[in-house]
Amino acid sequence: MRQNRSSAVMQQRREPHHSLDDFPTPPWATRALCEWLIAQGHVLSDKNAREPAANRGFMARPMTEHFASVEASDVHDYGAGYPVVDYLWGPDPSPVDWTFCNPPFRLAQQFIERALRTSTIGVAMIVRSAFTEGASRYSELFAPHPPAFVVQHVERVPMVRGRYDPSAASATAYSWIVWVAGQSDTRFRWLPPCRKRLERPSDYEVAA
Numbered sequence: 001m002r003q004n005r006s007s008a009v010m011q012q013r014r015e016p017h018h019s020l021d022d023f024p025t026p027p028w029a030t031r032a033l034c035e036w037l038i039a040q041g042h043v044l045s046d047k048n049a050r051e052p053a054a055n056r057g058f059m060a061r062p063m064t065e066h067f068a069s070v071e072a073s074d075v076h077d078y079g080a081g082y083p084v085v086d087y088l089w090g091p092d093p094s095p096v097d098w099t100f101c102n103p104p105f106r107l108a109q110q111f112i113e114r115a116l117r118t119s120t121i122g123v124a125m126i127v128r129s130a131f132t133e134g135a136s137r138y139s140e141l142f143a144p145h146p147p148a149f150v151v152q153h154v155e156r157v158p159m160v161r162g163r164y165d166p167s168a169a170s171a172t173a174y175s176w177i178v179w180v181a182g183q184s185d186t187r188f189r190w191l192p193p194c195r196k197r198l199e200r201p202s203d204y205e206v207a208a
Contacts, residue, residue, distance in 0.1 A: 021104035022078075023159040024058040025126060026166065028198035030100065032191050033124055033176050034066040035198075036151060047097035047121065052087035052111065053104065056080045058164055058203070063100055071096065088114060097121045102159075109141050112177075116145055122180045126157070129173040148183035151176040153191045166204065 038044060044066045051060040054072035057080045063070045073085035087093075088110050099119045103111035108127060115123040132142070132150060152175045158168040176191075 021106070022055065022162050023102070024055050024164045025102045025159065026157055026164060026195075027058050027062040027200065027203040028195050029126060029153065029157045029174070030059045030062040031065070031198040032153070032194045033100075033126075033151065033178075034063070035194075036189075036191060037122075037124075037178075038066070042122070044098070049098040049100060050093070050096045050115075050119075051100050052085070052115075053101050054078075054080065054082045055102075056164075057082070059100060059102060067098070087111065092118050094118070095120050098124065100124045102126045109137065112141065112179075113145075116179060119179075120181065122148075122178060124176050124178045126174055126176050129175045131177070132175070142186075145179065146184045146186050147177045148180040148185070149176075149178040149187050149189055151178060151189045151191055155191075155193050155195050164204070166199070 034044060046068050048069045048071070049063055049067040051063060051070060051072045052074070054060045054074045056078045057072065060070055060072035060082070063072075073083045073087070075084065075086045077084050088107065092114060095118050097120055099115035099122075101111055101115065101124075103125055105128070108125070108131065112123065112125055115125070129152060131137070153173070156170045156172070157174040158165065158170040159172070159174070160168045
């Protein structure tokens with residue numbers, strides 16, 4: 001039998017090596033994770049955070065609803081007014097309390113490792129759920145740096161190249177992987193359905 005290697009089945013997001021990997025995160029997904037962290041006892045309202053792949057602000061803007069301050073940047077100018085910064089170039093940036101990100105897939109491990117070095121409380125990365133697979137990723141990332149939580153969206157989180165399209169469908173499942181300082185016993189949790197409650201009319205506004 002011939003294997004079905006479609007993107008829907010394989011849960012792959014194929015991008016050229018030089019691609020910006022422009023797949024904006026629906027804002028409601030970030031709100032969901034922030035609410036979940038608060039329910040776990042984390043106080044975010046007096047903390048600062050960094051979003052190093054801010055794109056058009058679809059993640060950074062809902063972060064400002066929960067954090068005292070958010071430092072957002074991207075390697076490319078998408079017109080949202082964020083500083084153009086290559087997160088992986090040069091020395092580590094100054095520490096922040098939290099780092100949130102939807103990292104470029106081919107650079108995800110490097111983003112995570114730098115975030116872990118420069119976040120005093122926690123790191124939250126939204127990735128394809130299949131990201132937890134792989135022997136080399138386990139030995140290089142998860143074994144030396146076990147996350148505190150893998151938080152699975154039970155609703156699909158549609159991500160479309162180059163835009164936020166709330167009407168899009170997706171065959172790809174996404175999870176948040178969360179590292180918390182002092183916690184190394186990885187636990188699996190679900191994010192219950194919440195999109196309808198957490199979407200806002202302003203989420204559809206984008207930079208010109």
